[in-house]
Each structure stands twice: as structure tokens, then as C-alpha cells.
Amino acid sequence: xxxxxxxxxxxxxxxxxxxxxxxxxxxxxxxxxxxxxxxxxxxxxxxxxxxxxxxxxxxxxxxxxxxxxxxxxxxxxxxxxxxxxxxxxxxxxxxxxxxxxxxxxxxxxxxxxxxxxxxxxxxxxxxxxxx
Amino acid sequence: xxxxxxxxxxxxxxxxxxxxxxxxxxxxxxxxxxxxxxxxxxxxxxxxxxxxxxxxxxxxxxxxxxxxxxxxxxxxxxxxxxxxxxxxxxxxxxxxxxxxxxxxxxxxxxxxxxxxxxxxxxxxxxxxxxxxxxxxxxxxxxxxxxxxxxxxxxxxxxxxxxxxxxxxxxxxxxxxxxxxxxxxxxxxxxxxxxxxxxxxxxxxxxxxxxxxxxxxxxxxxxxxxxxxxxxxxxxxxxxxxxxxxxxxxxxxxxxxxxxxxxxxxxxxxxxxxxxxxxxxxxxxxxxxxxxxxxxxxxxxxxxxxxxxxxxxxxxxxxxxxxxxxxxxxxxxxxxxxxxxxxxxxxxxxxxxxxxxxxxxxxxxxxxxxxxxxxxxxxxxxxxxxxxxxxxxxxxxxxxxxxxxxxxxxxxxxxxxxxxxxxxxxxxxxxxxxxxxxxxxxxxxxxxxxxxxxxxxxxxxxxxxxxxxxxxxxxxxxxxxxxxxxxxxxxxxxxxxxx
Numbered sequence: 001x002x003x004x005x006x007x008x009x010x011x012x013x014x015x016x017x018x019x020x021x022x023x024x025x026x027x028x029x030x031x032x033x034x035x036x037x038x039x040x041x042x043x044x045x046x047x048x049x050x051x052x053x054x055x056x057x058x059x060x061x062x063x064x065x066x067x068x069x070x071x072x073x074x075x076x077x078x079x080x081x082x083x084x085x086x087x088x089x090x091x092x093x094x095x096x097x098x099x100x101x102x103x104x105x106x107x108x109x110x111x112x113x114x115x116x117x118x119x120x121x122x123x124x125x126x127x128x129x130x131x
Numbered sequence: 132x133x134x135x136x137x138x139x140x141x142x143x144x145x146x147x148x149x150x151x152x153x154x155x156x157x158x159x160x161x162x163x164x165x166x167x168x169x170x171x172x173x174x175x176x177x178x179x180x181x182x183x184x185x186x187x188x189x190x191x192x193x194x195x196x197x198x199x200x201x202x203x204x205x206x207x208x209x210x211x212x213x214x215x216x217x218x219x220x221x222x223x224x225x226x227x228x229x230x231x232x233x234x235x236x237x238x239x240x241x242x243x244x245x246x247x248x249x250x251x252x253x254x255x256x257x258x259x260x261x262x263x264x265x266x267x268x269x270x271x272x273x274x275x276x277x278x279x280x281x282x283x284x285x286x287x288x289x290x291x292x293x294x295x296x297x298x299x300x301x302x303x304x305x306x307x308x309x310x311x312x313x314x315x316x317x318x319x320x321x322x323x324x325x326x327x328x329x330x331x332x333x334x335x336x337x338x339x340x341x342x343x344x345x346x347x348x349x350x351x352x353x354x355x356x357x358x359x360x361x362x363x364x365x366x367x368x369x370x371x372x373x374x375x376x377x378x379x380x381x382x383x384x385x386x387x388x389x390x391x392x393x394x395x396x397x398x399x400x401x402x403x404x405x406x407x408x409x410x411x412x413x414x415x416x417x418x419x420x421x422x423x424x425x426x427x428x429x430x431x432x433x434x435x436x437x438x439x440x441x442x443x444x445x446x447x448x449x450x451x452x453x454x455x456x457x458x459x460x461x462x463x464x465x466x467x468x469x470x471x472x473x474x475x476x477x478x479x480x481x482x483x484x485x486x487x488x489x490x491x492x493x494x495x496x497x498x499x500x501x502x503x504x505x506x507x508x509x510x511x512x513x514x515x516x517x518x519x520x521x522x523x524x525x526x527x528x529x530x531x532x533x534x535x536x537x538x539x540x541x542x543x544x545x546x547x548x549x550x551x552x553x554x555x556x557x558x559x560x561x562x563x564x565x566x567x568x569x570x571x572x573x574x575x576x577x578x579x580x581x582x583x584x585x586x587x588x589x590x591x592x593x594x595x596x597x598x599x600x601x602x603x604x605x606x607x608x609x610x611x612x613x614x615x616x617x618x619x620x621x622x623x624x625x626x627x628x629x
Binding site: 034041044048051052090094115128 | 287297312
């Protein structure tokens with residue numbers, strides 16, 4: 001038991017992202033309401049964004065901005081003193097992508113609602129079958 | 132100029148997408164010529180690029196002059212040179228063929244449609260050209276988002292089907308992103324060649340194994356590999372004709388390319404085939420994909436939906452061929468990317484011609500159609516022969532390579548699946564041809580008219596000429612298979628695969 005807790009605590013960022021991802025996946029598979037599915041999808045994407053961002057962190061490191069970096073005195077820079085900014089930059093792109101996906105999904109949901117007057121998937125499918 | 136081909140490929144369509152949406156506000160008639168010009172430039176540069184690669188070998192293009200691994204580099208070798216040429220030519224031909232059908236099906240949305248169309252092609256070409264794993268993800272999403280928007284413009288169920296596609300597509304892309312994240316953690320790099328150089332000492336690591344499996348599953352979702360195929364048939368069937376005939380031939384094929392690129396460049400064939408030892412189960416999955424695709428296609432009474440299930444089976448061909456792990460199988464898979472893109476384009480252009488004239492493509496609508504649309508039906512026969520795999524057409528040759536690869540690898544189940552699927556295709560297409568050629572034409576409005584022959588009402592020339600070019604291409608690619616294999620595909624496959 002103690003070992004298990006140790007494993008969980010040592011890598012808690014991974015456990016958090018996996019939990020969030022599973023919550024999102026569960027909502028996408030199980031929920032009947034289209035908007036809930038879309039929310040699940042967004043949680044799923046956010047989990048991966050958090051995973052990336054957490055990989056940039058280092059113990060005891062600071063933000064990656066060089067103080068007085070411009071005055072020409074090239075002083076030694078230890079990479080270990082700064083958190084890794086690259087995952088954050090990548091995730092800016094991924095956030096844009098996830099916002100765009102969310103926008104398209106919600107726009108589709110509006111179109112579906114206008115046509116069927118409901119967002120429950122089983123009711124929509126029943127309406128389609130009747131035609 | 133020719134130095135800049137890799138950048139022109141992506142940047143010209145990208146910028147023209149913006150120009151098209153702006154031009155749409157001024158005059159809608161400007162959009163089509165701009166789109167044709169942009170895709171013309173893309174097709175010209177991709178063919179020029181392929182010729183250059185055949186002469187000089189692989190080309191590295193540094194975007195913005197930044198050296199890899201810091202900057203993003205485009206790598207073009209024989210493999211993606213070939214795929215780039217196919218993608219851009221298919222997109223160009225389909226654009227010309229689809230003009231009338233877009234004007235008929237989406238009269239007030241032509242400008243956004245052309246912008247999305249060009250954006251989709253940007254994404255596809257970028258995916259194929261890029262040598263950066265994260266850049267590939269971004270382009271994947273550009274392709275996917277423009278694809279959702281285009282498919283959702285269809286009628287009736289299109290929005291719901293597209294929303295299901297969107298869920299699955301997002302899961303697929305996110306899995307790919309997650310896999311790339313794992314790779315980044317262990318290697319600290321996003322450049323494919325750089326990753327491949329750092330990985331070998333880490334092959335035993337669980338994280339690398341996880342990265343490979345997660346990336347692979349993500350790509351499988353995107354290519355609709357059985358059992359992850361459920362989104363494909365509805366999304367492609369309900370979309371507008373022009374969108375289906377762009378997306379159906381290209382997106383799944385480009386995803387197969389991504390899978391082969393992961394095997395060749397990022398993880399090396401040594402890792403994928405020897406260390407992992409998952410080839411056998413994957414080939415079995417491909418066998419299941421082929422059988423299920425064939426059986427589900429048999430159950431359909433709608434031409435377009437039947438074709439979508441054939442795509443599911445064809446994805447099985449290519450995944451199976453790639454995972455046989457020998458040269459013949461890989462040659463077959465790469466050759467089938469080319470052939471299947473052309474075959475599917477031909478079949479879907481036939482469907483869009485039928486939809487243009489008849490407003491429906493269920494089997495009941497097709498009765499006696501040959502007297503009404505003889506040229507379109509002629510092209511359908513050529514596409515059918517190629518999908519079945521009858522010798523002068525290209526479909527025969529890739530199937531030949533796949534089957535000989537299966538025999539070499541001792542995977543007889545895959546060989547049986549290929550033969551079974553060919554037989555089912557015979558049944559599928561001869562059923563369609565029988566309905567079109569031998570059943571009397573029936574009018575939906577039901578005034579049962581007698582024996583006077585139905586007047587010919589063929590689709591307009593702008594739709595027929597591209598269709599003929601593609602149909603002729605099916606035979607020409609078949610006749611020149613030897614040249615394509617010896618001059619291009621032979622160099623595309625690493626020496627370590629024998």
C-alpha cells in the first residue's frame with residue numbers, strides 16, 4: 001500500500017492527466033446529450049494540454065527569461081535553473097486547435113438543434129428512423 | 132524557383148484560402164479561378180519536386196532558414212514525393228470536376244467551400260511534406276477541421292454524422308499528440324530524423340513502446356482502420372458530393388502514409404518489425420478489416436455507402452501490406468496508396484455525376500442508367516475493374532504485390548482475405564452494373580412509359596473530362612507500374628526491409 005502511494009505521489013501529474021482523460025472519454029462514450037459529449041471532448045483535450053505543460057516543470061527552476069541578457073556579458077546559463085518553455089509554446093498551438101474544434105462542434109450542435117429541436121442523441125436517431 | 136517547391140506546395144494554397152474567402156465578399160465568381168490557380172501551382176510544384184527527388188535523392192528544406200532540430204524542416208524523399216504528387220493531382224482534378232456540383236448543391240456557400248477545400252489540400256500536402264512530429268499534428272488538425280466543415284454542409288443527417296466524425300477525429304489526433312509527447316519526454320526532440328537518431332539505445336524503454344502504440348492507435352482512428360471505422364461510412368455518405376470525392380480518396384491514404392512514415396523514419400523498421408513483434412496481430416486485424424468491410428458493403432443498397440465500406444476494406448489492404456514486414460508487402464502498400472486514391476476518386480466522381488443528374492444514388496435510382504449516362508457508366512466499369520483487380524488496370528498490380536508479400540511472410544490468412552475481398556467486389560460491382568445496364572429505366576413519378584428509348588442526359592463536360600482523365604489514369608498507372616516500382620518505390624523503402 002505504501003509503495004503504491006509512493007508511486008502515485010512521485011508521478012502525480014501523470015495520474016491527474018490520465019484521470020482527466022478517462023473522465024473525458026467516459027463522457028464522450030456514455031453521455032446521451034450532444035453538448036455533454038462535446039464538454040467531454042474538451043476535457044479530453046485539456047488533459048493532454050496539462051500533461052504537456054507539466055512535463056516542462058523542474059524542481060527549483062524559474063521562468064525562462066534571462067535577466068540582463070542583452071548587455072553583452074554572456075554569463076553561464078544552467079538549463080536546470082529554468083523550466084522548459086517548449087512544451088508551453090507547443091500547447092499554445094494545441095489550445096488554439098482545441099478552441100477551433102470546440103467551435104466547430106458547437107456550431108454543428110446548433111445546426112442539429114435547429115433541425116431536430118433536441119440535443120438528446122437517442123431522440124434525434126428516433127426522429128431520423130421515422131422519416 | 133525549383134528550390135522553393137516544398138514551401139510553395141503549402142504556402143500557396145494556405146494564402147489563397149485567405150484570398151478566396153476575401154474574394155467571396157466581392158464577387159463569388161472569383162473564387163473558383165483562384166482555387167484552380169492555387170492547386171495548379173501546388174500540383175506543378177509537387178510533380179517538379181518528385182522529378183527532382185528522382186534525380187538528386189532526398190531534399191531537406193529548412194523553413195525560414197532555421198536548421199533542424201530547432202527549426203521545422205520539410206523532408207521530401209521518394210516516398211512522400213510520390214504521395215505529394217498523387218494528393219495534389221487528385222485534388223486538382225476533383226476541383227475542376229466538382230465546380231458544377233458545388234454550384235448545384237451549395238449555391239450560396241461556394242466561396243467558403245472553395246476556401247475550405249484549398250485549406251484541406253494545404254493540410255494534406257503539409258502532413259506529407261513535413262519532417263516535424265508536432266508540425267504534423269497541427270496540419271492534421273487543419274485537415275480535419277476543414278474536412279468537418281465541408282462534410283457538415285451536406286443534407287439531412289450530415290451534421291450528426293460529422294459530429295460523430297469530429298469526436299473520433301479528435302480522439303485520434305489527441306492520441307497522436309500524446310504519443311509525440313512521450314517521444315518528446317524521452318528524446319527531447321520533435322524532429323523525426325533527430326528522434327530516430329536518439330531512439331536506438333532506448334528501444335527497450337516502456338515509454339518508447341507506449342509512444343509507438345499510442346501514435347499508431349491515433350493514426351488508425353484517423354484512417355478508419357477496423358474496428359475504429361464506425362465514423363467513416365456515414366460521414367462520407369451524407370457529405371456534399373464534392374467534399375466526399377476530395378476527402379474519401381485522400382484522407383485515409385495520407386494517414387496510411389503517416390503510419391508508414393512512423394515505421395520508416397521515426398521508429399525505424401528494425402524496431403517496428405523485429406523488436407516489437409506485433410506484426411502478426413496487426414495483420415490479423417487487417418484481415419478482419421478486409422472481411423468486415425466486404426461483408427458490410429454487401430449489405431448496402433446505396434452506391435455511395437457501399438463505396439465507403441469498400442474504403443474500410445482497402446484500408447485493411449494497406450495496413451496489412453505495410454505490416455507484413457517484407458519488401459513485396461511494403462511495395463504493395465505504397466503502390467496501393469497511389470492506386471486506391473485514383474480508384475476511389477474515379478468511383479466518387481461517378482457518384483457525384485449521378486447525384487448531379489438524378490438527386491439520388493440508391494440502387495433503385497440507378498435502373499437503366501446506362502442509356503441515360505453512358506460515359507459515366509463506362510468510367511464506373513473501369514473503376515470497378517480496377518477495384519476488383521483485373522489486369523490492365525492498376526488495382527491488379529498492387530494486389531499482386533500484396534499477395535506475393537503475404538505468401539513470402541507466410542501470412543496465408545491475409546492472402547485469403549485479399550482474394551475473398553476481390554470476389555466480394557466482383558459481386559458488388561456486377562450487381563450495380565446489372566442494375567444499370569439491364570434493368571429498364573424507371574421514373575420515380577411512376578408514369579409507366581413504354582418502349583421508347585430514354586434520351587441521353589449526360590453530366591456536363593467539365594465533370595466528364597476529369598472523370599475520363601482519372602479513368603485513363605487507372606489504366607496508364609497500371610501499364611507503367613513497373614516504372615513506378617523500379618524508379619520510385621524501390622528507393623522509398625529502406626534497405627533494411629528485404
